[in-house]
Amino acid sequence: MxxxxxxxxxxxxxxxxxxxxxxxxxxxxxxxxxxxxxxxxxxxxxxxxxxxxxxxxxxxxxxxxxxxxxxxxxxxxxxxxxxxxxxxxxxxxxxxxxxxxxxxxxxxxxxxxxxxxxxxxxxxxxxxxxxxxxxxxxxxxxxxxxxxxxxxxxxxxxxxxxxxxxxxxxxxxxxxxxxxxxxxxxxxxxxxxxEAGSGQVVKVCNNLALAIEMIGVAEAMNLGVSFGMDPKILAGIFNTSSARCWSSDTYNPVPGVMPNVPASRGYTGGFGVDLMAKDLGLASSAANAVRAPIPLGSQALQLYNMISAHGGGKKDFSFVYDFLKKQSEK
Amino acid sequence: MxxxxxxxxxxxxxxxxxxxxxxxxxxxxxxxxxxxxxxxxxxxxxxxxxxxxxxxxxxxxxxxxxxxxxxxxxxxxxxxxxxxxxxxxxxxxxxxxxxxxxxxxxxxxxxxxxxxxxxxxxxxxxxxxxxxxxxxxxxxxxxxxxxxxxxxxxxxxxxxxxxxxxxxxxxxxxxxxxxxxxxxxxxxxxxxxxEAGSGQVVKVCNNLALAIEMIGVAEAMNLGVSFGMDPKILAGIFNTSSARCWSSDTYNPVPGVMPNVPASRGYTGGFGVDLMAKDLGLASSAANAVRAPIPLGSQALQLYNMISAHGGGKKDFSFVYDFLKKQSEK
Amino acid sequence: MxxxxxxxxxxxxxxxxxxxxxxxxxxxxxxxxxxxxxxxxxxxxxxxxxxxxxxxxxxxxxxxxxxxxxxxxxxxxxxxxxxxxxxxxxxxxxxxxxxxxxxxxxxxxxxxxxxxxxxxxxxxxxxxxxxxxxxxxxxxxxxxxxxxxxxxxxxxxxxxxxxxxxxxxxxxxxxxxxxxxxxxxxxxxxxxxxEAGSGQVVKVCNNLALAIEMIGVAEAMNLGVSFGMDPKILAGIFNTSSARCWSSDTYNPVPGVMPNVPASRGYTGGFGVDLMAKDLGLASSAANAVRAPIPLGSQALQLYNMISAHGGGKKDFSFVYDFLKKQSEK
Amino acid sequence: MxxxxxxxxxxxxxxxxxxxxxxxxxxxxxxxxxxxxxxxxxxxxxxxxxxxxxxxxxxxxxxxxxxxxxxxxxxxxxxxxxxxxxxxxxxxxxxxxxxxxxxxxxxxxxxxxxxxxxxxxxxxxxxxxxxxxxxxxxxxxxxxxxxxxxxxxxxxxxxxxxxxxxxxxxxxxxxxxxxxxxxxxxxxxxxxxxEAGSGQVVKVCNNLALAIEMIGVAEAMNLGVSFGMDPKILAGIFNTSSARCWSSDTYNPVPGVMPNVPASRGYTGGFGVDLMAKDLGLASSAANAVRAPIPLGSQALQLYNMISAHGGGKKDFSFVYDFLKKQSEK
The missing domain is CATH 3.40.50.720 (NAD(P)-binding Rossmann-like Domain)
Structure with missing residues (x-):
């Protein structure tokens, strides 16, 4: 991704x-x-x-x-x-x-x-x-x-x-x-x-950081919305401050905050939950091989595995916002 | 922050x-x-x-x-x-x-x-x-x-x-x-x-996302460095791709990657671990009040509490990079 | 509980x-x-x-x-x-x-x-x-x-x-x-x-350990079952070895392993997810007050909050097994 | 173990x-x-x-x-x-x-x-x-x-x-x-x-549950002690109630609560942190292969990797109690 x-x-x-x-x-x-x-x-x-x-x-x-x-x-x-x-x-x-x-x-x-x-x-x-x-x-x-x-x-x-x-x-x-x-x-x-192998290292590290940042934005947006915040205003403030990141300013996970992102078209057509889980699995395996702690990365993997277990494996990975928020009628 | x-x-x-x-x-x-x-x-x-x-x-x-x-x-x-x-x-x-x-x-x-x-x-x-x-x-x-x-x-x-x-x-x-x-x-x-209260909501949400993103960058940078990557090259790629965020491009937690950030002056003079833990404590309490799940945010709080228990409470919050990496001689 | x-x-x-x-x-x-x-x-x-x-x-x-x-x-x-x-x-x-x-x-x-x-x-x-x-x-x-x-x-x-x-x-x-x-x-x-207050401390600590142990048993049983293990055999081995605990030998979360437990009657009639989340919220707040790290306890709270967000708040807290396992048709 | x-x-x-x-x-x-x-x-x-x-x-x-x-x-x-x-x-x-x-x-x-x-x-x-x-x-x-x-x-x-x-x-x-x-x-x-493979499945599942339970006991005991509880009294209550488990009643991680356990002899002579991390690595890999979520198990692995990064890899795995508690002078 x-x-x-x-x-x-x-x-x-x-x-x-x-x-x-x-x-x-x-x-x-x-x-x-x-x-x-x-x-x-x-x-x-x-x-x-x-x-x-x-x-x-x-x-x-x-x-x-x-x-x-x-x-x-x-x-x-x-x-x-x-x-x-x-x-x-x-x-x-x-x-x-x-x-x-x-x-x-x-x-x-x-x-x-x-x-x-x-x-x-x-x-x-x-x-x-x-x-x-x-x-x-x-x-x-x-x-x-x-x-x-x-x-x-x-x-x-x-x-x-x-x-x-x-x-x-x-x-x-x-x-x-x-x-x-x-x-x-x-x-x-x-x-x-x-050197050889570093292409894979970079890809795995990038997607590790990306997954964590996306979930961080999803958690923070969901918390704000739960307190009645307008998600567009909240994202706007993030994007001009220290919470600014690609997952917030380019690929926001809250439906309606940005046009032309998966969140605004039913979480379709992006980078799937199962693909992100695959990359996080590689990150987890690599981190374990060198005993590098990834306390949030490993949790991100578990979260995407849970989303998949609940049937969301084909959705875009920003679907984590939907998974965290209160389900209206289940 | x-x-x-x-x-x-x-x-x-x-x-x-x-x-x-x-x-x-x-x-x-x-x-x-x-x-x-x-x-x-x-x-x-x-x-x-x-x-x-x-x-x-x-x-x-x-x-x-x-x-x-x-x-x-x-x-x-x-x-x-x-x-x-x-x-x-x-x-x-x-x-x-x-x-x-x-x-x-x-x-x-x-x-x-x-x-x-x-x-x-x-x-x-x-x-x-x-x-x-x-x-x-x-x-x-x-x-x-x-x-x-x-x-x-x-x-x-x-x-x-x-x-x-x-x-x-x-x-x-x-x-x-x-x-x-x-x-x-x-x-x-x-x-x-x-409305009333939303200033606090925004501050808490911003710092929740920020803490998670910082730890995400720290985990990914530490993993890459453990595999022999040059941290400047790795950060450079993050900053032009989907892992881009303030914690990477403006406040990078790896010593030497950027001048004039706490990481490059012994993690001094920034926003302290204990202050970030205080804000994450508020986020945790707020999230619990409305039952909004913050799986990574709560882990971020625990990590900062662990850093504090190990004596790092006064360091800048980007010190999490140092805490995660292999300790040379202890 | x-x-x-x-x-x-x-x-x-x-x-x-x-x-x-x-x-x-x-x-x-x-x-x-x-x-x-x-x-x-x-x-x-x-x-x-x-x-x-x-x-x-x-x-x-x-x-x-x-x-x-x-x-x-x-x-x-x-x-x-x-x-x-x-x-x-x-x-x-x-x-x-x-x-x-x-x-x-x-x-x-x-x-x-x-x-x-x-x-x-x-x-x-x-x-x-x-x-x-x-x-x-x-x-x-x-x-x-x-x-x-x-x-x-x-x-x-x-x-x-x-x-x-x-x-x-x-x-x-x-x-x-x-x-x-x-x-x-x-x-x-x-x-x-x-002394005064210690009744509350004991209750909160007991339920903190209990929640973590229950989820631990649920994760391990689900992993074993995913690999084709008979849950009764697996629980039997746990109960005579170092994984032995009340959540496994007295209140097993897998339907059919034990009679007369909530898991064997649709996760009804026990100690509800929302009540456990309330106690974990107190544990989280108490731990934060003294800056005692609870990395698994905080994750347990998030998990119960997620279960509640997905409509399972009134189920017995052993329902976490059901939440983790692959959903058959959703 | x-x-x-x-x-x-x-x-x-x-x-x-x-x-x-x-x-x-x-x-x-x-x-x-x-x-x-x-x-x-x-x-x-x-x-x-x-x-x-x-x-x-x-x-x-x-x-x-x-x-x-x-x-x-x-x-x-x-x-x-x-x-x-x-x-x-x-x-x-x-x-x-x-x-x-x-x-x-x-x-x-x-x-x-x-x-x-x-x-x-x-x-x-x-x-x-x-x-x-x-x-x-x-x-x-x-x-x-x-x-x-x-x-x-x-x-x-x-x-x-x-x-x-x-x-x-x-x-x-x-x-x-x-x-x-x-x-x-x-x-x-x-x-x-x-069937073939199930010996490995059982070992991995047992040690997954064990690691989580041990950390659960360590977190709860540390929280209680931070609030001034006598650890022997607290363990005694756990052991007759729903928090009862092998990690509490047979292998308690708090020094002095039980004789003849690693915790009471400087965390030596038991099952090492690095060995537990190895088994949790296998659990993590197995869980990922079948996409079974292990939110606490993956966190347990990260915690043991952090303990190892801080020099505690050879200590008994109950050393997690020591790692969580406030360090007296560092």
Missing amino acids: LSVVAKRSTLLRQNVNCIRQSSSASKPIVGFIGLGNMGAFMASNLARGGHPLVVHDLDHQVVEKVKERARGHGGIVDYAKTPKELAAKADYIVTMLPSSPHVLSVYTSENGILSAVKKNALLMDTSTIDPTVARDLAKTVHQSGAAMVDAPVSGGVGGAEAGTLTFMVGGSVENFQRAETLLKLMGKNIVHCG | LSVVAKRSTLLRQNVNCIRQSSSASKPIVGFIGLGNMGAFMASNLARGGHPLVVHDLDHQVVEKVKERARGHGGIVDYAKTPKELAAKADYIVTMLPSSPHVLSVYTSENGILSAVKKNALLMDTSTIDPTVARDLAKTVHQSGAAMVDAPVSGGVGGAEAGTLTFMVGGSVENFQRAETLLKLMGKNIVHCG | LSVVAKRSTLLRQNVNCIRQSSSASKPIVGFIGLGNMGAFMASNLARGGHPLVVHDLDHQVVEKVKERARGHGGIVDYAKTPKELAAKADYIVTMLPSSPHVLSVYTSENGILSAVKKNALLMDTSTIDPTVARDLAKTVHQSGAAMVDAPVSGGVGGAEAGTLTFMVGGSVENFQRAETLLKLMGKNIVHCG | LSVVAKRSTLLRQNVNCIRQSSSASKPIVGFIGLGNMGAFMASNLARGGHPLVVHDLDHQVVEKVKERARGHGGIVDYAKTPKELAAKADYIVTMLPSSPHVLSVYTSENGILSAVKKNALLMDTSTIDPTVARDLAKTVHQSGAAMVDAPVSGGVGGAEAGTLTFMVGGSVENFQRAETLLKLMGKNIVHCG
């Missing part, structure tokens, strides 16, 4: 057009594994950028869809039966997978990427996973002679389609620079965070 | 000078009760504004000090032995007291303000107290024929001295307008929050 | 019968203020014990009911229009009121008990209130020449009717001994806790 | 003597992997029970120590260079390892147990690990034709030496019965919890 604040510009589209004019043939081959809701759009943007693609996904329908989209851009898309087969062909590999075990399997299993990766290939994992796993995986990859960056994204399905994602990149300066050109085809802000 | 963000200007000082030129004789008498660290400066600023003062405090030394300061401004300061005696003389009364019981006693006890208050006097309580108590007290005052606003402040002792405090005012529009002129002599931002 | 574990015996009833045979005329007059659900039964038991009663309550119907019941025991019940009028007649006064402000008003207001209390009268407040208030009130009473104990109860309406309540008594040894005789007419376990 | 309550008897020792009289030659060979503080004693007890042993550990010194101890019992101990080599020889295999990754490696890596396990061998993992991992591992083992139970222990190093451990066993009835005979040589209470 990081840098949703980024203003969408048309600059990128113009860049993309420039790139399209060069011929596909001269561009390195990119492998893409994981054509889910976001991955399918990201792969299409790479094809639009002129890269011949070789893709892998267990779902054949989505592969067909990506091929079709790519055809519109004159792109060439090949299908590989396994990550191994894909790795043998690709100079760059992008992975976009649901969780740490999926990533480990795709990279290190018998038919995984590492069983056939080219020397000097650059691997980019855009999944959101455990920072410790990311760090360890990068070591393993480097031992195999290939290069790797972790590059988790924010910006959602909308940003994936529009090519305006933010990538938080962890890896050496050299690897970051190699990755940047390709990531620019899929995103707008490409941020170098530090 | 609200609106510490306000940029200090010299405008006010100019206003004060204008006012000083008018003669004291024509100004209404102001009573001031509670000449503590902040109250003494606030009273001096009223005297500087040309108002004849009658003051009450149990500590005679501080009374002498206020008299002396006022003399410098040509001001006239009288001493009243009881709130009752003071109330008999004053057209406006300002109170600045440590807690709800003190306020109740000063207003409603046998020798309290209400036993002798003038009809049409305007009472302004600038203490930070329980919103429910404030609301009830305003009713009692109105029944006695006088007018009342609650007007808790933020800005600290420094703001009290400089006359740059922020006042969050609860009361009718009419009473707010009457109060505003006087409050402008002591502060810079005079914010009308709503 | 303390000492619900007490086995009900018939011994008390026999004592009561002995006492009834002595004549009312020789017994001291007892004043009773607060004839609510519990108070009405407690007063009736005093009448049955042979004491002439003078009662006060704002609700006249309940006064009539107590008179009628007392008549069945040959008892004499008088009505007093104010606490003052009652105090002028009584040698012992029992108060049973909803909260601290009610208690303060009944004792210290213009027409309160203290305005007319007899020298050497013994006042017994059986309400559950803030320990600090109880301690301060005892001091005020002692200054007036009367004696006082705080004696909050547990055992519920059922225990009030059966005369099997537990009283936790705070006061000097001498006052405790004077109180004991009378309290034995209404209860079974009369526990001396220490 | 489960079933520390078990009274130690001499019965087991007598059984062991009976068994010793039979000849080692007729007993099946047992493999043992992981000769740490507890494992070394457990292996020795198996040798004493007359089983020829083949052991594996990376630390050669500890292997020598076990050989020497076994010699005292006429036992035969062989050393295997890898789990694979060990598995080729053993009919029963016991593993006692620090965490999930170690267990996975020992069982499933290239030179792991499964690469050479005998058909019908019975594998017993006595490590405390993630329930989900345990469940998955059992499936993998069963596919290889061998049998498996998870059997985490409680009772500590003392119980390992005395042969009085408690084993919580997960697996089919048949496998449980096969395991029981062998586990009896190392422990006293062998509890069948259910």
Whole structure:
């Protein structure tokens, strides 16, 4: 959910057009594994950028869809039966997978990427996973002679389609620079965070702070409203004082305080409770690995798990305001 | 701690000078009760504004000090032995007291303000107290024929001295307008929050959100640093993304990330842990009165109480970062 | 909710019968203020014990009911229009009121008990209130020449009717001994806790620990059941090991694990969520007054407030198990 | 820390003597992997029970120590260079390892147990690990034709030496019965919890409830003591009422309330803060896997992590009382 604040510009589209004019043939081959809701759009943007693609996904329908989209851009898309087969062909590999075990399997299993990766290939994992796993995986990859960056994204399905994602990149300066050109085809802000694993660390830390701040705003707004305060006046004062934060001034959780935010359209169309719970689960696991106390973060996770247990898992994460307030008729 | 963000200007000082030129004789008498660290400066600023003062405090030394300061401004300061005696003389009364019981006693006890208050006097309580108590007290005052606003402040002792405090005012529009002129002599931002009690509600809600956000930033920064992140880079990313907040971009709790904040000078000279715990105690009590859940807020209070139990009560409230991080040698 | 574990015996009833045979005329007059659900039964038991009663309550119907019941025991019940009028007649006064402000008003207001209390009268407040208030009130009473104990109860309406309540008594040894005789007419376990206020401290501390333990059992049972464990087997192991506690072995929160507990009858007929929240509110307020951290206790309070916000305030407090578990269809 | 309550008897020792009289030659060979503080004693007890042993550990010194101890019992101990080599020889295999990754490696890596396990061998993992991992591992083992139970222990190093451990066993009835005979040589209470993985579930759930109850008792005792209560009196009332629990009546965290508990000897010699944090970490991870909310359990973990960050990781887990109370001079 990081840098949703980024203003969408048309600059990128113009860049993309420039790139399209060069011929596909001269561009390195990119492998893409994981054509889910976001991955399918990201792969299409790479094809639009002129890269011949070789893709892998267990779902054949989505592969067909990506091929079709790519055809519109004159792109060439090949299908590989396994990550191994894909790795043998690709100079760059992008992975976009649901969780740490999926990533480990795709990279290190018998038919995984590492069983056939080219020397000097650059691997980019855009999944959101455990920072410790990311760090360890990068070591393993480097031992195999290939290069790797972790590059988790924010910006959602909308940003994936529009090519305006933010990538938080962890890896050496050299690897970051190699990755940047390709990531620019899929995103707008490409941020170098530090060594391998630090992209994941930044994403997890950002969303940890974000979740806590959102709940803090929700608690304070609900308390004020319970005492008869007009939520717009209360938010207005927060926003010019020390309680000011993105969750209050850009994404306020109280219906009607701001237009065009999930709270004002039934808590739909944002960053879901279950997704936030997943990220807080990663934060919790990371914090526990280094014994860093997160007294509010762990409580935030429990709260989102409770909301989910009560059926609110698909709502936007600002729905916590609704969960805290007095239920009118249940 | 609200609106510490306000940029200090010299405008006010100019206003004060204008006012000083008018003669004291024509100004209404102001009573001031509670000449503590902040109250003494606030009273001096009223005297500087040309108002004849009658003051009450149990500590005679501080009374002498206020008299002396006022003399410098040509001001006239009288001493009243009881709130009752003071109330008999004053057209406006300002109170600045440590807690709800003190306020109740000063207003409603046998020798309290209400036993002798003038009809049409305007009472302004600038203490930070329980919103429910404030609301009830305003009713009692109105029944006695006088007018009342609650007007808790933020800005600290420094703001009290400089006359740059922020006042969050609860009361009718009419009473707010009457109060505003006087409050402008002591502060810079005079914010009308709503009906009686709402000044207290806003202050308590703001500081509730603030405390949670600060701890959220501290947890996330500590987690990142534990994973080897450079705190400046991490804060930089927060500040341009969805974790952005005042506690991160204006008052960062990690030493060295920003100059001129308490964290970079040994957590001194800000808003103390014990003061934040006091405000969170009011939030907790208010939330409990209306049964509004504050799962993170209550945890924030416990954390500040733990820091205090471990000897950190006088440190700035951003010291929570230090408390969470691994202690090097204990 | 303390000492619900007490086995009900018939011994008390026999004592009561002995006492009834002595004549009312020789017994001291007892004043009773607060004839609510519990108070009405407690007063009736005093009448049955042979004491002439003078009662006060704002609700006249309940006064009539107590008179009628007392008549069945040959008892004499008088009505007093104010606490003052009652105090002028009584040698012992029992108060049973909803909260601290009610208690303060009944004792210290213009027409309160203290305005007319007899020298050497013994006042017994059986309400559950803030320990600090109880301690301060005892001091005020002692200054007036009367004696006082705080004696909050547990055992519920059922225990009030059966005369099997537990009283936790705070006061000097001498006052405790004077109180004991009378309290034995209404209860079974009369526990001396220490100086004035300590009855309230014990009640609040017991229920603080109890609430936390109950939630702990609920969390652990729900986690086990989520992993497919048979709750009876899991509870059985807890009960013979280090997780053993009253909330697990006597009042298990999982439906079907034990017969005759609220969990096995739809969470009805026990100690309600709202009552537990009230006691946790007192614990929270007391803890804050002395800055004693209660990280889990404060979270327990928030959880019960959330349950109440979601409509579960009247359920037994073991309902927290139901609130935590996955909702089947909502 | 489960079933520390078990009274130690001499019965087991007598059984062991009976068994010793039979000849080692007729007993099946047992493999043992992981000769740490507890494992070394457990292996020795198996040798004493007359089983020829083949052991594996990376630390050669500890292997020598076990050989020497076994010699005292006429036992035969062989050393295997890898789990694979060990598995080729053993009919029963016991593993006692620090965490999930170690267990996975020992069982499933290239030179792991499964690469050479005998058909019908019975594998017993006595490590405390993630329930989900345990469940998955059992499936993998069963596919290889061998049998498996998870059997985490409680009772500590003392119980390992005395042969009085408690084993919580997960697996089919048949496998449980096969395991029981062998586990009896190392422990006293062998509890069948259910299907594979349920031993781990029970251990994790028990310690989750235990940690919460301990902190609950610590908070309530500290609150009472802060109000001047005698801790012995307070504990006494808890122990006969609804706050009664093992953490209060058997392992009270307040120094001086009970003899012979860690609290009365400087919080030494019990179950360490870091070990409890490890188990709460497993609980947290398990709870998150099934999205079961543990609002107090997660807070308990954070509290133990904070205690550890402040240098108390080696103290007994009842040290939380000390951490919460006002520090006299820091």
